[in-house]
Amino acid sequence: MLNADRLPPERTGPEPLRERIAAELLAARARTAALTDCVDERELTAQHSPLMSPLVWDLAHIGNQEELWLLRNVGGRDPMHPEIDPLYDAFEHPRAARPTLPLLPPAEARAYAHEVRGRVLDLLAASPLEGVPLLDEGFAFGMIAQHEQQHDETMLITHQLRPGPAALSAPPPPAADLGRLPAEVLVPGGPFTMGTDTEPWSLDNERPAHEVSLPAFRLDTAPVSNAAYQEFIADGGYDNPHWWTPEGWEHRRRASLQAPLFWQREGGRWLRRRFGVTEPVPGDEPVLHVCWYEADAYARWAGRRLPTEAEWEKAARHDPATGRSRRYPWGDAEPTADRANLGQRHLQPAPAGSYPAGESPYGARQLIGDVWEWTASDFLPYPGFRAWPYKEYSDVFFGPEYKVLRGGSFAVAPVACRGTFRNWDYPIRRQIFSGFRTAVSVDET
Structure with missing residues (x-):
């Protein structure tokens, strides 16, 4: 399983902080992959409980929030796929209704999240990590790492609710x-x-x-x-x-x-x-x-x-x-x-x-x-x-x-x-x- 030990968020210079941010982002993405690669496409798109979203919604939502906060708000980039923003707005559609939306299929959701992450790591390498509130001590990057891990916990709840044989060990x-x-x-x-x-x-x-x-x-x-x-x-x-x-x-x-x-x-x-x-x-x-x-x-x-x-x-x-x-x-x-x-x-x-x-x-x-x-x-x-x-x-x-x-x-x-x-x-x-x-x-x- 994943290593839960992390470097402390000490007030150090930008390079150790950059390394810690990258480690947290990569650890979160490794866990996301472990939770979504262990089941087939049918299981990813199914709604296993009306209390929870399909796993594929969480997967693309993670990428969408990362794009919104880091690439757009911090990096000033143009939206990559503005047409999907309403689909992955957690306040726009209740969980029970999300399977009816035209969600990205698993392969496209993975590709989108992967492309966002690549651009984010490039942004991280060039960011000063200070000077504006969202960047001070890497806050926006830390917020996104926490957001992804929170959705990983949500996806683990979905796995617990999912019928059928075990997919995790x-x-x-x-x-x-x-x-x-x-x-x-x-x-x-x-x-x-x-x-x-x-x-x-x-x-x-x-x-x-x-x-x-x-x-x-x-x-x-x-x-x-x-x-x-x-x-x-x-x-x-x-x-x-x-x-x-x-x-x-x-x-x-x-x-x-x-x-x-x-x-x-x-x-x-x-x-x-x-x-x-x-x-x-x-x-x-x-x-x-x-x-x-x-x-x-x-x-x-x-x-x-x-x-x-x-x-x-x-x-x-x-x-x-x-x-x-x-x-x-x-x-x-x-x-x-x-x-x-x-x-x-x-x-x-x-x-x-x-x-x-x-x-x-x-x-x-x-x-x-x-x-x-x-x-x-x-x-x-x-x-x-x-x-x-x-x-x-x-x-x-x-x-x-x-x-x-x-x-x-x-x-x-x-x-x-x-x-x-x-x-x-x-x-x-x-x-x-x-x-x-x-x-x-x-x-x-």
């Missing part, structure tokens, strides 16, 4: 020596710095840095496991409205939820379907493919709650010894294979409690990688937020309709995952690689 995560981990960690009350003003490729919703003061709370050391979630199911958690919000209970009834997506009960045991393979549900892995309503119901059943977004970030970034906020739970160094499960290196989460080298100062593990973690918070702007470089990335999504997820998953590339990175989705979404951990308030009086 990867080794399992390494065995974990978990020892005797405490069930929870204490995060004392007090202020910390949330968000960032210094991460060069951070996106607008991660900014600006601002001080937040929180009461003390306890947080699960690791994400909730499949075994723990099975206890909730066995105790009738899906059948008792007491544990659900009114909206959550209505959705549970309407959608007939009885277990996480892709689970089925057979012969007294739980099985799951994972990338075309049916297998027993491993009890030690973090639970995956649950919606916000399910996560919230479990937390209530357990006598706890979901952490707020600010609580999650403090537990992941704040260093009580120095008072500063780190880039990652372990420090400022980039993710490595012993710190976090990222980059599609594996096609499943590692056992809950893995990666001691990635532990936060408070002792929490797997805050980066493995599963996206639902939080209690709505997706809202930070104080002083400024939409940049376009409103449609974040601004149009702010509001109570969306819940925030944090931390990334095994499907997320390191370039698109950091302690400040914010993801969001509807509380009914389950096809995403989502899990959760729980928290409880602490009375310090």
Whole structure:
């Protein structure tokens, strides 16, 4: 599988930065190719779920956004194929309608993306990487690398939803020596710095840095496991409205939820379907493919709650010894294979409690990688937020309709995952690689 380790985005001269940008762009394209070359043309053009686009749409959309932002906006070039722009505008056509569009066939989509990339690498070689906001520290190039990796995660979701035999494979995560981990960690009350003003490729919703003061709370050391979630199911958690919000209970009834997506009960045991393979549900892995309503119901059943977004970030970034906020739970160094499960290196989460080298100062593990973690918070702007470089990335999504997820998953590339990175989705979404951990308030009086 792909190497998830990357050079750190240090403030160095233009040549190391150029090398890092090229490496990120090439790594993203290698992953895109791996996700699209493993299936035939029929599979590329099919819509495997109304929740997702055909894989061939994502392939050409990646090229189109790269052309729009880098060749046109940065390079001042004329459009290569202006007639296709509306086809690959994500706001123009909902996913369910995209198969009806006159999309580029697979060979043409690949050729278009390849031609764009060649021109972009030429542009990169000649760009000063400073002087204008889009070019400062290579931001526009970093934004496009993140965009492609985000669509690679989307395409991996499509692979999970795709019927038929497996098209992808990867080794399992390494065995974990978990020892005797405490069930929870204490995060004392007090202020910390949330968000960032210094991460060069951070996106607008991660900014600006601002001080937040929180009461003390306890947080699960690791994400909730499949075994723990099975206890909730066995105790009738899906059948008792007491544990659900009114909206959550209505959705549970309407959608007939009885277990996480892709689970089925057979012969007294739980099985799951994972990338075309049916297998027993491993009890030690973090639970995956649950919606916000399910996560919230479990937390209530357990006598706890979901952490707020600010609580999650403090537990992941704040260093009580120095008072500063780190880039990652372990420090400022980039993710490595012993710190976090990222980059599609594996096609499943590692056992809950893995990666001691990635532990936060408070002792929490797997805050980066493995599963996206639902939080209690709505997706809202930070104080002083400024939409940049376009409103449609974040601004149009702010509001109570969306819940925030944090931390990334095994499907997320390191370039698109950091302690400040914010993801969001509807509380009914389950096809995403989502899990959760729980928290409880602490009375310090």
